[in-house]
Amino acid sequence: MAYLSSLPLLSPSQLGEELFLYLAVSLAAVNAALVREEDRVQRPMYYTSRALKGAKERYPPIEKLTFDLVTAAHKLNSYFQAHSMIVLTEKPLRRAISNPNAAGQMTLWAVELSEFDIQYRPCTAIKGQVVADFIAEFTNVESQGAREYPQWNIHTDGSSNKQAGEAGIVLRSLEGDKIECMVRLDFPMTNNEAEYEALVMGLDLAKAARATSVIIHCDSQVITNQINGDYECKGERMKKYLEQENRRVDDLQAKIVQIPRGKNDKPTVLPRPHQQNTWSSSIRYSPFIHLSPLIDVVNVKEMSFESNWTTP
Structure with a gap:
């Protein structure tokens, strides 16, 4: 009930400010949280989610993470066009996207993302409760929705x-x-x-x-x-x-x-x-x-x- 009494409100962006993007992937879905920082507090702006089906479920983890970023760029295109985007991740995403030896879908995604001002930084700490809530909620959904197969x-x-x-x-x-x-x-x-x-x-x-x-x-x-x-x-x-x-x-x-x-x-x-x-x-x-x-x-x-x- 305490959480329901203080639901986070979506915060509008300010001209020229940097925005932060958190990515989360699972076996069956990719999710992203776009936030802005104000007075050292991260405030939510937008959430995106997309289910993975067919061949996309079998993407290697780094390709899923790249697909998550591309999906966020599609859905939040106006934000990507107007702001510098800082992607917070511990994975070698920048290296994978900029790899000159990449082939196939990764090459196409790299070209598509090159039009935006995207920086990659390690996710050293979660500053905002809203992001913690996002990850906790996503983890719960993932554990409930994961399909089990005899292996x-x-x-x-x-x-x-x-x-x-x-x-x-x-x-x-x-x-x-x-x-x-x-x-x-x-x-x-x-x-x-x-x-x-x-x-x-x-x-x-x-x-x-x-x-x-x-x-x-x-x-x-x-x-x-x-x-x-x-x-x-x-x-x-x-x-x-x-x-x-x-x-x-x-x-x-x-x-x-x-x-x-x-x-x-x-x-x-x-x-x-x-x-x-x-x-x-x-x-x-x-x-x-x-x-x-x-x-x-x-x-x-x-x-x-x-x-x-x-x-x-």
């Missing part, structure tokens, strides 16, 4: 040395069945490239099993944050791996989370033929050799064994 689980792990490497994938189905895959990477690569190899192969395995919603568990901080848009992807090879990952999640409900290395589920040691009778029937183990990186022409061999112990 497969993918655990990936990659490692390498100067000559070769290996990628391990563990896929768990909705019913709890477990598929393990160990791939020998018969070419030179870095550890991060080996991690991407494992992750991309895990997505391929999930799609082959007709999974539609997955959680990817990865113990690499670099790879997890690059995919989530928190780290900039540097180097042409790493960018190609990220593109491969993005293509594979286009028609999946996918989420990647970082987990401690000690808690990552890795394939068990390759069983010997004489152990087949004691091996769980819920596990399928597929060994392969990759002769070239997934970002190049794929060349894969399936390892052969004298015994057909991998046959269900």
